Amino acid sequence: MRVMETKHEHPEDKRRSLYRMFTRVPSSYDLMNRLLTLGLDERWRKKAAKKCLAAGPSRVMDLCTGTGDMVMHLSRLSKNGKRELHALDFSPPMLNLARKKVAKKALIPIRFTEGDAASMPYETGYFDAITVGFAFRNLTYRNPHTPDHLSEILRIIRKDGRLVIVETAQPDNRLLKFLFRLYMKVFVARLGGWISGHRAAYRYLAYSAIHYYTPAEIKELLLQSGFSRVETYPLMGGIAAIYVAVK
């Protein structure tokens, strides 16, 4: 099976290389996301946030929150409800950008925590729902810590709680798959690297997206790690997808 395969790299080296990459993010990070997806990333995050809130969760956490785009949607959509919102990331610069962004808006309060997905400072079963926006790939693609990330996510979600993921996927249609890969190689890896000045980071983004799991493999990974049910919602012909996994 392809799903749990990992590159031969020392586990700590993998954690450190991802950590280094995400602590050197450019201030243009959000702008690059909008440019490279033509704004679709935000539409997809909002859709995922709505799916997360559909079951009326009281305690929600946005895992790997980055600059906070997903948790901002969760906050805006929660305006009239009593809801406890948390956001966690291991990159201090990303969290600083998120805090600044949130401070400018009149939103319901968000508790930001610096921490690692492999060992989170929350009680077992604390959250009714967790979201992961475009970071599940970082947590699971050739990452030797994948089992720790998955078991830790499962631990902090309550029984019947939800994990909602939005992530790049692999389109079934051969022409779309070809165009998706071309786009990743030319626009994301080359142009993204050139404009942002962070070539290695955008190369990693493009190549991990090209080689990432299919929706069927993601579903299998989630079921194997202990979720009882997984629904998949393809986006734009399958270039991305939302997954709703129930514990």
Ligand SMILES: C[S@@+](CC[C@H](N)C(=O)[O-])C[C@H]1O[C@@H](n2cnc3c(N)ncnc32)[C@H](O)[C@@H]1O
């Ligand atoms: C591609 S960004 C996605 C950010 C955000 N969720 C979004 O929708 O744009 C991936 C984020 O995951 C964080 N991250 C990666 N591995 C992590 C880990 N093991 N623990 C905590 N955060 C992690 C990075 O610091 C980065 O902010």
